Amino acid sequence: MSTVPASELVAVADEECVPPPLRARRLLKHGSRVVLAFGGAALLVAALPGFQGIRHHLAHARPGWLVVSVTVELASALGFVVVLRAMFCPRLPWKLSSQLGLSELAANSVLPAGGAGGLALGAWTLAHGGMSRARIAQRTVAFFLVTSAANFLAVVCAGAGVALGVLPGRAPLVLTLVPAGIAAVAIAAVMFLPKLLPHPTPVVCPSPAPEALARIRRFSTALVSAIRGGIHELRTLLGSRRRMAVLGSLGYLTFDIATLAACFQATGSTPPAGVFVLAYTIGQLGGAIPLPGGVGATEGGLIGALVLYGAAIVPATAAVLLFRVVQLGVPLLLGPPAYLFLRRTLRRPEAFAADCDSMEMAEMGARTHGHKPGWGRI
Secondary structure, three states: OOOOOOOHHHOOOOHHHOOHOOHHHHHHHHHHHHHHHHHHHHHHHOOOOOHHHHHHHOOOHHHHHHHHHHHHHHHHHHHHHHHHHHHHOOOHHHHHHHHHHHHHHHHHHHOOOOOHHHHHHHHHHHHHHHHHHHHHHHHHHHHHHHHHHHHHHHHHHHHHHHHHOOOOOOOOOOOHHHHHHHHHHHHHHHHHHHHHOOOOOOOOOOOOOOHHHHHHHHHHHHHHHHHHHHHHHHHHHOOOOOOOHHHHHHHHHHHHHHHHHHHHHHHHOOOOOHHHHHHHHHHHHHHHHEEEEHOHHHHHHHHHHHHHHOOHHHHHHHHHHHHHHHHHHHHHOOOOOOOOHHHOOOOOOOOOOOOOOHHHHHHHHHOOOOOOHHHHOO
């Protein structure tokens, strides 16, 4: 079992030891920008004369469905915690997993990193918890892939289902089979990517002159190794009865879609399920644009996709605005306390993730010899 000096674990809780983008003051600054952006949008909707229809839908939103939307968004956050724990270390206590997962969701909600902010926070925490950096890099790739795979599978199933008439909704084939085909090709390409990537080779730099080139080569070698290892980790984990990773990823996505559906029900009615799921998964791509919380890009992507698939623009806009308030509001309310508790946990001189690597190797060995270790089946 690897160990981490207690002094290093205690030091990580000090503000100067936290990576600059993850420091409390920086997170608070970005969080305030998100709140101000939504406040400005609310003022525009309330004041400008062209938004009467949206104001009417929002003013007459049904409170019961708003409660449902918050509840299912909480369930989505729980799904994120489940898949995070299952992918990185099922031995982590649920309390610590919840602190880390909710902190990552909050970081994703405020940092202009297209979702990478939460991954960086998780990597920093696990590294100071004793997990090897190579394993963190590989598991981060695997975690990103397993959460993204749910979205791609949703596009494949919804697109094919609408095109074949199995799912409710009508749309041209170019808006159903084409996205489904692209998503299917993307899934296959990722699974075969290790065969196309070169095997990492040691970096040899005979001359001290090209230091920048050597640095680039080291980075590219580490990146290729992490991608190859991450895809291998994903295949291994999904084939090792790690059902909670799959269920958590599906729950994270499904409950978030249910949140948007509840917001539609609060302001009117939900579009047909097939085209609704397609519009959600395609529209969420706007969140990849590096804006704080994806504010502006995500809303525009969702509204545009919903209108493209037949939704009326006024109720769709009202529902998406409510959805984004809930989607960002839940992490922003739960994340800061979770982050404070996480920082308090990191003050303890315990390498809480140090034995994850060794236990993972024991699990692989036991599975090779036909044994079934208890925590490996989680």
